[in-house]
Amino acid sequence: MAAYGLKRGVSMVPESQVGSKLRDLKRRLKQENPVLEHVVDGFRDLDRISRRLGLLDRNESHADRTSWWPLISVLGVYSAGKSSFINHFLGYRLQATGNQAVDDKFTVICFTDEKNVRVLPGLALDADPRFPFFRVSRAIEEATQGEGRRIDAYLQLKTCPSEKLRGRILIDSPGFDADAQRTATLRITDHIIDLSDLVLVFFDARHPESGSMRDTLEHLVRRAIGRRDSNKFLYVLNQIDATAQEDNTEEVFASWQRALAQSGLTAGCCYSLYIPEAALPIADAAVRARFESKRDANLMAIGQRIEQVGVERAYRIVGMLEQTARMLESEVVPRLQRFLAGWRRLTLWLDGAVFGGLLALFLILTLHGGYWDGLSLRLPLWAHLSGYPTLQAILLWLLAIGAGYIHCAIRHWAAVRVARRMAADPQLIEFLPNYLRAFRKNSRWFRSIFCRNPAGWGRRTARSLVKVAEDSQGYIQKLNDMYANPSGEIPELVTYAATLPPPAD
Ligand SMILES: Nc1nc2c(ncn2[C@@H]2O[C@H](COP(=O)(O)OP(=O)(O)OP(=O)(O)O)[C@@H](O)[C@H]2O)c(=O)[nH]1
Numbered sequence: 001m002a003a004y005g006l007k008r009g010v011s012m013v014p015e016s017q018v019g020s021k022l023r024d025l026k027r028r029l030k031q032e033n034p035v036l037e038h039v040v041d042g043f044r045d046l047d048r049i050s051r052r053l054g055l056l057d058r059n060e061s062h063a064d065r066t067s068w069w070p071l072i073s074v075l076g077v078y079s080a081g082k083s084s085f086i087n088h089f090l091g092y093r094l095q096a097t098g099n100q101a102v103d104d105k106f107t108v109i110c111f112t113d114e115k116n117v118r119v120l121p122g123l124a125l126d127a128d129p130r131f132p133f134f135r136v137s138r139a140i141e142e143a144t145q146g147e148g149r150r151i152d153a154y155l156q157l158k159t160c161p162s163e164k165l166r167g168r169i170l171i172d173s174p175g176f177d178a179d180a181q182r183t184a185t186l187r188i189t190d191h192i193i194d195l196s197d198l199v200l201v202f203f204d205a206r207h208p209e210s211g212s213m214r215d216t217l218e219h220l221v222r223r224a225i226g227r228r229d230s231n232k233f234l235y236v237l238n239q240i241d242a243t244a245q246e247d248n249t250e251e252v253f254a255s256w257q258r259a260l261a262q263s264g265l266t267a268g269c270c271y272s273l274y275i276p277e278a279a280l281p282i283a284d285a286a287v288r289a290r291f292e293s294k295r296d297a298n299l300m301a302i303g304q305r306i307e308q309v310g311v312e313r314a315y316r317i318v319g320m321l322e323q324t325a326r327m328l329e330s331e332v333v334p335r336l337q338r339f340l341a342g343w344r345r346l347t348l349w350l351d352g353a354v355f356g357g358l359l360a361l362f363l364i365l366t367l368h369g370g371y372w373d374g375l376s377l378r379l380p381l382w383a384h385l386s387g388y389p390t391l392q393a394i395l396l397w398l399l400a401i402g403a404g405y406i407h408c409a410i411r412h413w414a415a416v417r418v419a420r421r422m423a424a425d426p427q428l429i430e431f432l433p434n435y436l437r438a439f440r441k442n443s444r445w446f447r448s449i450f451c452r453n454p455a456g457w458g459r460r461t462a463r464s465l466v467k468v469a470e471d472s473q474g475y476i477q478k479l480n481d482m483y484a485n486p487s488g489e490i491p492e493l494v495t496y497a498a499t500l501p502p503p504a505d
């Protein structure tokens with residue numbers, strides 16, 4: 001809030017881009033999840049209301065506060081089979097695989113209804129707010145000066161027509177090797193982990209003691225454990241077919257789990273598997289059958305978890321729409337009203353003190369020699385001007401302008417005080433620029449201090465918010481219709497935990 005000496009958030013996106021961004025989002029969601037397509041309209045309504053309240057500027061949208069696509073990232077040891085797993089999951093030979101370090105950059109993979117795969121440079125991700133890497137170049141630049149410009153060296157976007165990608169984004173990553181990796185890569189890895197709904201951490205059953213494994217344990221596992229969302233990490237020991245010949249799977253799996261435990265992981269979803277297309281043939285029929293059944297069970301469990309991410313995300317976005325509508329009505333507007341009342345009180349007190357003082361001074365100065373003639377006050381100074389009505393009028397005007405100026409200065413001073421109080425309020429921290437913007441709108445010089453409702457707020461706006469909240473309940477019902485079991489009683493979301501097959505290691 002520059003006017004009150006406080007920093008104001010600046011966005012570079014012109015208004016039309018916000019509108020076209022939501023239109024694009026709607027068009028894409030229409031193909032991928034029709035319920036969420038309508039949710040975009042709800043966010044648009046909230047944006048309109050928030051703009052009228054002064055909470056959002058023309059370049060902002062509530063839709064920006066959430067990532068619209070479920071994000072699944074595959075991280076881990078190099079040559080563990082991350083890209084092979086992605087190819088298997090998609091049923092598409094999309095990513096190059098090989099025994100040397102193949103991937104040297106992060107690949108964001110998303111759905112296309114075109115027949116061909118397209119590869120686009122990292123800039124496509126950095127400049128598009130619909131993707132999880134919007135403006136990541138700034139974060140990279142902060143981490144390592146000069147690297148922000150080289151975004152294409154770190155990221156690429158691939159589009160693929162696999163049905164498995166509808167409504168979700170996958171990220172393939174270079175093998176994890178902290179020594180060789182630059183700060184920028186580690187920064188991107190952290191960013192990916194923060195945004196992901198599901199993180200698959202891959203290990204290689206052939207090389208349980210590699211340096212890459214130690215780095216993965218140190219940087220990915222150890223850090224994941226302390227997170228609140230640590231249950232979004234799945235640990236995968238791939239290439240377990242390598243243990244078929246010696247038939248020592250249990251031993252290898254146990255030593256891997258011990259390594260995980262040494263890094264602090266005591267509970268978590270651990271799976272062992274191998275990629276059918278990449279695996280070595282297993283000669284012994286009985287061993288093969290055993291391996292295949294475990295592999296299929298674990299691949300299914302991971303596949304279900306990936307499917308589930310989309311469901312959870314859909315409910316989360318609708319929940320956020322309702323929560324934002326209710327938050328505006330029950331938290332934001334009352335808070336604004338409280339701050340406006342505080343500003344009004346402070347202004348009135350100061351007005352009273354300053355004008356009272358000035359009046360007293362004026363009376364002391366002018367009453368000298370003055371007297372009451374019945375009900376009218378005769379002032380000697382004024383009496384001198386009795387022959388000059390124009391001069392009297394000018395004097396009265398000057399007094400009125402002076403009083404107006406003093407009042408405006410007092411309002412402004414009081415507004416600065418209230419804005420500072422807002423900045424110090426820990427409850428406002430997340431949306432401080434928005435509250436400050438709305439407060440500034442309400443304390444402009446031409447708005448009466450006696451307006452109790454914030455600008456842009458009234459019964460109609462309150463009704464619109466109630467409608468958005470009610471609509472979101474309708475969307476939840478639609479999602480339940482999509483995902484619930486045939487009896488319609490319990491959505492899959494709730495039953496999921498019970499139906500998930502346990503890892504077959
Ligand atoms: N035997 C066997 N080989 C596999 C398996 N999965 C992958 N491979 C092979 O392991 C090698 C590495 O696989 P990638 O998928 O390229 O591994 P990656 O983790 O993507 O490797 P980087 O991108 O270089 O980090 C390839 O030659 C694959 O064919 C598996 O389950 N069993």
Ligand SMILES: [Mg+2]
Pocket residue numbers: 082083084095096097102103172173174
């Ligand atoms: Mg790879």
